[in-house]
Amino acid sequence: MSEFWLISAPGDRENLQALERMNTVTSKSNLSYNTKFAIPDFKVGTLDSLVGLSDELGKLDTFAESLIRRMAQSVVEVMEDSKGKAQEHLLANGVDLTSFVTHFEWDMAKYPAKQPLVSVVDTIAKQLAQIETDLKSRTAAYNTLKTNLENLEKKSMGNLFTRTLSDIVSKEDFVLGSEYLITLLVIVPKPNYSQWQKTYESLSDMVVPRSTKLITEDKEGGLFTVTLFRKVIEDFKSKARENKFTVREFYYDEKEIKREREEMARLLSDKKQQYGPLLRWLKVNFSEAFIAWIHIKALRVFVESVLRYGLPVNFQAVLLQPHKKSSAKRLREVLNSVFRHLDEVAATSILDASVEIPGLQLSNQDYFPYVYFHIDLSLLD
Numbered sequence: 001m002s003e004f005w006l007i008s009a010p011g012d013r014e015n016l017q018a019l020e021r022m023n024t025v026t027s028k029s030n031l032s033y034n035t036k037f038a039i040p041d042f043k044v045g046t047l048d049s050l051v052g053l054s055d056e057l058g059k060l061d062t063f064a065e066s067l068i069r070r071m072a073q074s075v076v077e078v079m080e081d082s083k084g085k086a087q088e089h090l091l092a093n094g095v096d097l098t099s100f101v102t103h104f105e106w107d108m109a110k111y112p113a114k115q116p117l118v119s120v121v122d123t124i125a126k127q128l129a130q131i132e133t134d135l136k137s138r139t140a141a142y143n144t145l146k147t148n149l150e151n152l153e154k155k156s157m158g159n160l161f162t163r164t165l166s167d168i169v170s171k172e173d174f175v176l177g178s179e180y181l182i183t184l185l186v187i188v189p190k191p192n193y194s195q196w197q198k199t200y201e202s203l204s205d206m207v208v209p210r211s212t213k214l215i216t217e218d219k220e221g222g223l224f225t226v227t228l229f230r231k232v233i234e235d236f237k238s239k240a241r242e243n244k245f246t247v248r249e250f251y252y253d254e255k256e257i258k259r260e261r262e263e264m265a266r267l268l269s270d271k272k273q274q275y276g277p278l279l280r281w282l283k284v285n286f287s288e289a290f291i292a293w294i295h296i297k298a299l300r301v302f303v304e305s306v307l308r309y310g311l312p313v314n315f316q317a318v319l320l321q322p323h324k325k326s327s328a329k330r331l332r333e334v335l336n337s338v339f340r341h342l343d344e345v346a347a348t349s350i351l352d353a354s355v356e357i358p359g360l361q362l363s364n365q366d367y368f369p370y371v372y373f374h375i376d377l378s379l380l381d
Contacts, residue, residue: 002377004101004321005331006037006297007370008305009339011314019316022338030323031331037317039298040106040113042120044313050303053117057300060125064293065376067132071286072379074139078279089283090379092290097377102319104294111295121299124292131285142271142278149267152260160187160216160223165250166257168216168223174252175227181208182230187246189221196245200226203243204236223248297373304371315371335370343369 009015026032044050076086092100106113111120155164165185174183188196201207211227228236237247298317305315322328 002098003325004319004375004377005032006301006317006319006373006375007335007368008301008315008317009342009370010309011316015339015342016316018338018341019318022318022334025334025338026320026331029327029330029334031327031334032320032322034321035102035319037104037298037301037319038106039302039317040108041313042113042117042299042302043115044306044311045116045118047307049118050307053121054300054303054307056121057296057303060121060128061293061296061300061373064128064289064296067128067135068286068289068293069379071131071135071282071289074135075279075282075286076380078142078275078282087380089279090286090290091283092287092294094287097290097379098321100291101294101375101377102321104298104319106298107291107295117299117303124296124299128289128292131289134281134285138278138281142274145267145271145274149264149271152264152267160218160221161246161248164260165223165248166260169250169252169257171252171254173213173215173225176252180229181227182233183211183225183227183252184233184236185215185248185250186224186226186240187221187248188224189244190217190219192244193222195243196224199243200224200245203239203245204228204232206232207236294375297375300373301371304373308371317371336368339368339370341369 009019023034026034072086072090075089079086079089090097095103111123113120115123156167157163169185175181186196186200197212200212201209206229208227211225213225215223215225217223226236240247301317302313305317306313309315320331322331
């Protein structure tokens with residue numbers, strides 16, 4: 001499973017023994033894989049400041065997760081490929097996300113633990129804000145290019161009545177520059193090919209004999225040329241309609257066709273040139289954002305543990321990876337049983353949702369006797 005539970009309990013002897021019991025039960029019952037989660041000692045400051053920081057970290061956690069999910073989705077969209085292929089590019093420090101989380105080490109160089117907690121949080125917040133700003137500008141430019149290209153490509157995907165003809169017709173298919181003659185394009189249903197060949201010369205006066213040619217066809221019909229005198233155009237169109245032949249409104253403009261072809265070539269070239277740099281940027285900055293997110297989780301555990309268990313700082317954080325979704329309820333029961341002594345009211349209320357925990361603003365479903373945070377790595381679901 002790509003789901004983790006990050007918990008903490010006080011670091012005294014009684015609770016370390018409780019953690020051992022938890023490890024024993026979860027291992028024997030094959031409920032989860034557990035590892036210690038190392039969090040450095042930070043400068044605590046005042047408890048009031050920690051309360052404010054707790055709220056700020058909650059918002060930052062939500063923002064960071066939203067950001068990395070958007071970046072993961074951007075990788076899928078840029079690659080225009082399956083989620084499985086995109087997943088290969090979603091790494092943190094060059095390793096898969098599960099490995100990074102299970103072997104997490106605090107980055108002292110990037111986020112010095114000697115700094116005040118508020119400074120560490122501010123550094124991460126600014127980093128993520130900058131990544132989001134860059135993500136918006138880079139993906140907006142690429143998506144505009146992609147949309148323009150798709151709009152041009154769509155013109156080539158319709159039927160003979162609607163699709164562009166610039167990639168089908170050529171100068172040689174038309175009589176050009178004549179004061180009297182003009183070449184029209186006529187769409188003929190496939191069952192009517194024979195009728196067209198027999199009757200097109202007599203649909204109107206002044207049709208040039210043997211001037212028809214099949215240019216292209218799709219599953220429904222074919223596109224034929226026919227040359228006639230300009231003054232009988234309307235009469236020819238009318239007679240053609242009566243015979244289920246449709247004159248396509250198209251007049252060969254070499255400059256316009258050249259412009260359309262050059263525009264398609266330019267957009268394809270621009271997209272190809274932007275693809276590599278954008279994908280590289282997404283990979284690098286997804287890694288940076290994901291790493292920052294897991295550091296936020298560590299900070300939340302630290303702050304909540306101090307607020308919950310008090311000073312001096314003494315707690316043990318553990319990362320649990322449930323083996324399967326169906327075992328989550330049983331795992332929660334084990335944790336509740338092992339740590340119920342930390343908060344008897346909360347432990348009881350988890351089983352009885354009608355019991356309110358005094359002074360607690362969260363719903364009971366969000367509160368446990370131990371510090372708990374959820375990490376979901378299924379970023380493409």
